[in-house]
Amino acid sequence: MDFATGLRISSSGLSAQRMRMNTISSNIANINTTRTPEGGPYRRKDVVFESMPETKNFGEILTSEPDRNLQRVQVTDVQVDRGAPLLKYEPNHPEANADGYVAYPNINLMEEMTNMIQATRSYEANVSAMQATKDMAASALEIGR
């Protein structure tokens, strides 16, 4: 138990939220993408957060029971939305099928924007926590001065 533990936990929150932000950016950028290397329209991606006990290194995992009360967060998976694509009637579009429909990604811009705001706020909360821990560590160095 030291200050580094708190800093590591906060930084895990920062990288998880950054990863989420990248995924949201990808979703927004590809909102009209009809062609992908896998074929078909772009599919919406979503990150999966998982909490796990904070441990320093491999040796610590082997030798001691980790403290279950201190959990860092990690992105363990990026899930692909397998929902049906949005079909729009555009017979002149190069990607149109025999009936004249084009398959667009089923992405709701409003949903992505609210997720983005949420990710920003969570990121800021982690930055504040990190700052507070850093201030505490700095003031501990002032003992006896």
Add this chain to the structure above:
Amino acid sequence: MSGLFDKTTDALGSSINFRLLKQNVASSNIANAETPGYKAKKVDFEQALSRALDINGLGQMSTDHPDHFYANGNSMMNVGADVYENPDITVTNDGNTVDLEREMAELSENTILYRATLQLINKKLAGLAYAATEGSGAR
């Protein structure tokens, strides 16, 4: 511990240790504010401190014979605080129980009280330094 550093110094020492634990638990809650199924944790700081200070005297083992060992010498630093799942919560539909605003408030409160405790320690040490230099202005 006796002599130069009395019970107050010990209490302040264990107090900042508890504050550090509380800080790490709050950081963990904030990092997992959006993890599905994560349960918010809470540190029982006040109870742990009063147990460490032994306010009601129940933890004290008395010595009434010269051959008795002095049993509770430096026990104060080794007292662990209880960390448990916060029962006072609102559950969201993904099973997460972290209240981000409350955690942020707890965090800033904790930082301020940590600094206050450090100031008390510094004053305590300044008092000792003053006595050690016979008041001739080391500080």
